[in-house]
Amino acid sequence: MNRIRAALAAASVLLLAAACGGGGGSSDASDKGPATVKVSVIPIVDVAPVYLGAQQGFFAEQKLKLQFETAQGGAAIVPAVVSGQVDFGFSNYTSLVLARSKGLPLKVVAPGNASTGADKKDFGGVVVKSGSPIRTAKDLVGKRVAVNTLNNINDTTVRASIRKAGGDAKNVKFTELAFPDMLAALDKGNVDAVQVVEPFLTTALKNGGRLVASNYVDTAPNLTIAAYFTSQKTAASKPDLVKRFAAAMQKSLQYADQNPDAVRKILGTYTKIDPSVASALTLPKFPARVDQAGLQTLENLAVQDGLIKKAPDVKDLLP
């Protein structure tokens, strides 16, 4: 009874606080100086460094106060950044290349996350059911493979994986499914293989799934997957702000890369990943430097697979 009353009291206090506060609610209310920057991210493992950096005060050091505006998908992030609703966003490189090729004025400011570079020990991969005849990426030819977004980084890298294994990458049936729906679809046999990332990869393997390919590893060594970006307008009009964000981001990425336990711990603050899964999952690498070669590879794949006709200049996208 007492606990219920305490919970109710806590709840009402929180309600009041939220009602009065409106937005933010960050810990550093002491300083008047910091500029508030809005960052739009998807609440997934990949963006742990930005949360960790905010917690460790790396952004406060640069006189920045982060305001997170989480989105459910990259599709909502790019327009929000272009229209200036938010200052920075998080997206994978292929999406950025696609957006850039359509003339959207985007600029990468810091790397996001990268493949571990270790085969079968990456944070994403292609998984099949335990009894499946599919053994390698080559066996995926003619099969139904689920990816979270068609014509994006995951199907192009799975194709790269198949090509590397010597298969005909054109002859694969890709199906679009959200990550949370993939394991159930695989289980029911609606698809033959799924390309999943953490925490679904760990969950899939724990439930008897078999990893057949690490598509990011097969694409390029230490492939950078995603990046933090801004609009060219913001980059031109607020160069100092962008520089400070990039510096804080770099420090956060470095810290995250060196302190995997801190990363696993921060996951509990912005996701609902089960602690037992969080401690077991494979973390991506968090590179501190933008990987131009990797971006070029993804861009070439986008052209090769017909996502875009003509590749935009990579340098135009990079800082």
Next chain:
Amino acid sequence: MTAAVTADAVGDGRGGRRHRTVPGWLLGLAGLAGLMALAEVVPRAGLVKKRFLPPFSDMLSALADEAGTGAFWRALLETLRGWAIGLAVATAAGVVLGIAIGGLPLVRAAMSSTIEFLRPIPSVALIPLAVLLYGTTMRSTLLLVVYASFWQVLVQVLYGVRDVDPVARETARSYRFRPLTQVRTVLWPTALPYVMTGFRLAAAVALILEITGELVIGSPGLGKQIAVAQGSNAVASMYALVIVVGLIGVVVNVIVRAVERRVLRWHPSVRREVVS
């Protein structure tokens, strides 16, 4: 001593039941209990895999965990706030515009095709527009909520205005009532039951769109928490939050019906209900 207590308890139970044969709420609870039992048994019996549909007890314990976090209560507040603001704006706009449009036959004739064109546009189809205008903030969800629930109110008010007794209207006109007095004494009492119906429909629609917006756009609230749970493969938490949303729906319905009864207590339809 013990015997007396038990007897008392039994007596109480019987006493409660004696008033009416089987009260409606008891049947409702029985139905709910049946659903809970089903949700517990189906995964346990292995009809559905537990990792895709956890037993009801797992959902409840996940709900208890959620209730211990500040994020849950903040999200609940965000949802209720978005719903209330959206509903209030939609109701106010629907009533004012409904009376204005419905009261002037010429305007109504001119607007009817426009209304019939705009009304069936599903709010969800406006998500890209909302995101472009307001990003992933609460305002983009609010836009959806207002858009969807506004039509519910407006259309009802238009019907209500049309339903005014012509004799009463002509009488008011003959006595040279001022327009506002006409609205207050003739139009409003006739339209009020319609307004309340619109309000009740709008309350439900507003909640649906509030959750949809949060879920799809990612604006703060319970819908977003559901999406986060889904993205974290926290299946039990996801169902727990879905249950909470369902409960909000029930509470909203009960409150709106109570408001309706109170506002329309003079109206024959409600009076009859009370008498029976």
